[in-house]
Amino acid sequence: MLEYATAEQLAEGLRGRVLTPEHADYDDARSVWNGRIDRRPALIAQCTGVADVITCVDFAREHRLLLSIKGGGHHVAGTAVGDDALMIDLSPMKGITVDPEARTAHVQAGVTIGDLDHETQVFGLAAPLGDCSGVGISGLTLGGGIGFLSRAHGLTADNLLAAEVVTADGRLVRASETENADLFWAIRGGGGNFGVVTAFEFRLHKLGPEVLTAQIFHPLEDAGQVLRFYRDFMADAPDEVTSFAVLLRVPPAPPFPEEYHGKAAVSLFACYSGPAEDGKAALEPLSEFGNPIVNMIVPMEYTVLQQSFDPATPSGARYYWSSDYLHKLSDEAIDTIVSCIEPFPGDLTTVALMEMGGAIKRKDASATAFPHREAGYDFNVWSGWFDPSADDQIVEWVNGFREAMAPYTTGGRNVNMISSAAAKWSRAAYGHHYERLAEIKRTWDPHNVFRVNHNIAP
Ligand SMILES: Cc1cc2nc3c(=O)[nH]c(=O)nc-3n(C[C@H](O)[C@H](O)[C@H](O)COP(=O)(O)OP(=O)(O)OC[C@H]3O[C@@H](n4cnc5c(N)ncnc54)[C@H](O)[C@@H]3O)c2cc1C
CATH class of the missing domain: 3.40.462.20 (Vanillyl-alcohol Oxidase; Chain A, domain 3)
Structure with a gap:
């Protein structure tokens, strides 16, 4: 059990709320899309920005707390939430900036498919996403992302231009074809194994209304x-x-x-x-x-x-x-x-x-x-x-x-x-890229801080 004073210490360092199991909103915040998942984190940190995320990653490392990451909370395996973990809840991070001239969107990690379609369609643009409005952009992109525009414009991950990532040692880095290219390769299909992505930059396409x-x-x-x-x-x-x-x-x-x-x-x-x-x-x-x-x-x-x-x-x-x-x-x-x-x-x-x-x-x-x-x-x-x-x-x-x-x-x-996050499924999920992903994991998360997911062992 985590000491009350320890939770207080985390709360003092955050702009967002920290929920303990006694809090009235705790049950709501720990619930995910799949009603079969019933896990009880030690703490839920409702992050409002990069600073909160860095504080949480450092805090989890210092207190040897298991860390889970919630984007939209829609993964069927419920990997957004872990028993006795510190849950980084990104759902308050909803900022979206569309550049209609450049046809790009800068999207924070708590955004859902419905949120992003809403903001891009006003300019007659769209990112290729999945096809349910409540699904989180985060998990969708990190795993690939297939939907109604995939045959025309590729996977969601294929339309990712750059990402901002908080690493296991609490740094903020950018990943793109020209910046930390190994990390950029890995987060387009390798899931949430390499850091907390706090924002995504997507290429948009003309579409609609x-x-x-x-x-x-x-x-x-x-x-x-x-x-x-x-x-x-x-x-x-x-x-x-x-x-x-x-x-x-x-x-x-x-x-x-x-x-x-x-x-x-x-x-x-x-x-x-x-x-x-x-x-x-x-x-x-x-x-x-x-x-x-x-x-x-x-x-x-x-x-x-x-x-x-x-x-x-x-x-x-x-x-x-x-x-x-x-x-x-x-x-x-x-x-x-x-x-x-x-x-x-x-x-x-x-x-x-x-x-x-x-x-x-x-x-x-x-x-x-x-x-x-x-x-x-x-x-x-x-x-x-x-x-x-x-x-x-x-x-x-x-x-x-x-x-x-x-x-x-x-x-x-x-x-x-995949309904289960059991280790035996990771090979099937990452296929012939598993070894290269494991090598990149050793660079960016050698102590497996990010392991409440379909894990790639470093
Ligand atoms: C109703 C429904 C419809 C769907 N439709 C489609 C579809 O059309 N096409 C498709 O491809 N998929 C679809 N999916 C699957 C969906 O892509 C995955 O469930 C995806 O993981 C959901 O993302 P999330 O952020 O909501 O999930 P979460 O449960 O929040 O997260 C999923 C995983 O990603 C990790 N993660 C989340 N956010 C971050 C982050 N910012 N940084 C690092 N790691 C993070 C978490 O640790 C967790 O392991 C659908 C799912 C549902 C439930």
């Missing part, structure tokens, strides 16, 4: 044909098209026919990130295939598109995810997916596939620490539910699905989407 979108739903019994069609469609799709095939429950509201409400279905979501008039021809084949129950190719505000998965991923529900990469989407892989769907447990469950071509593949595979560019598809079984008594059954279903798909997977896993 409206983009052409497709949202097409088919009955579950057509899943095999729809997934084959999706594969063939994406084989020739221009880079402006990023598209997901998603198995999910049909929302209980119009325009969905009542007989499908709450039932599992297969859907195709797509975004065309070029001019809408070119997008019509590119997306049209999606609406011409099969017998969809809902068939919409419509222009939509980009910020609305970016929130379209929010209702299916509420904070505080229970989640267990598996995330893998497929070499390709073979007929056998599709048949296996179809055979594993039932019983499709959990109200918030989705199974999602995304083709990984375009700008993701064109980037040199050794240019950043993200190691999965050779994969054909990102493949995720994301289960979500409310009743704790269903935990075992649902975890078993997800694990069984994963095992059945093993013959088709690359062995790599998305560091941003």
Whole structure:
């Protein structure tokens, strides 16, 4: 247990608040997106700037306290929070400055996807991000970051121009192609292993305010044909098209026919990130295939598109995810997916596939620490539910699905989407870059101060 006087000492050195377990806001501040995570830090420091972060890193080192870092608190493994740790809570750090001429954004570490889209879209610009508004920019970027603009403009990390990092010995450094280039390489895919990133500088792209979108739903019994069609469609799709095939429950509201409400279905979501008039021809084949129950190719505000998965991923529900990469989407892989769907447990469950071509593949595979560019598809079984008594059954279903798909997977896993932070997954997450990352870890964090994460041992 930490002495009261010790907590007071930290509080005196900070501009932000320090919360002990007795504080009325402690439970709220320690909670993260996944309701299955229930960890109790010794102290929570709600940092307002770089000075607070440096003070916390020095304090944790001096008092031999475990340190955890919370960006947006959305990692399914709950690695933002550790038992008996000092949690550096970056969520008050919300500053964003957009330079519309240079098409760049300077973004503090507590910003979410929704915050950044809001600030960039007013200038008709966007950074390639993920596609749920509450997700933190921090974790997203450090792990890679895949979303609706990825095939056109690459991963979130591919659009990082520079970062400001507080190191394990309490210094502030800049990382870019020309400053601390090893660190810059490592933080684009190597997770939060190398320091506390306090700010990111992103390249922005012209986009919106409206983009052409497709949202097409088919009955579950057509899943095999729809997934084959999706594969063939994406084989020739221009880079402006990023598209997901998603198995999910049909929302209980119009325009969905009542007989499908709450039932599992297969859907195709797509975004065309070029001019809408070119997008019509590119997306049209999606609406011409099969017998969809809902068939919409419509222009939509980009910020609305970016929130379209929010209702299916509420904070505080229970989640267990598996995330893998497929070499390709073979007929056998599709048949296996179809055979594993039932019983499709959990109200918030989705199974999602995304083709990984375009700008993701064109980037040199050794240019950043993200190691999965050779994969054909990102493949995720994301289960979500409310009743704790269903935990075992649902975890078993997800694990069984994963095992059945093993013959088709690359062995790599998305560091941003692994439900467990157990050491055995780190190799799969960092792949062929693991050794180089470990070497950089030895330079920047030789004593493994930053280890509440998918850890790279120094
Ligand atoms: C609903 C939902 C939708 C998602 N959609 C997508 C998607 O479309 N595309 C995609 O690629 N991913 C997606 N993800 C995964 C997401 O990218 C990861 O969960 C990501 O880690 C979240 O970042 P965070 O800052 O919110 O997480 P946190 O839980 O706060 O942090 C995650 C990890 O990063 C470390 N970390 C956080 N901030 C910092 C920092 N500033 N410096 C150093 N280390 C830090 C933490 O220690 C922790 O280990 C989604 C997740 C959810 C829950």
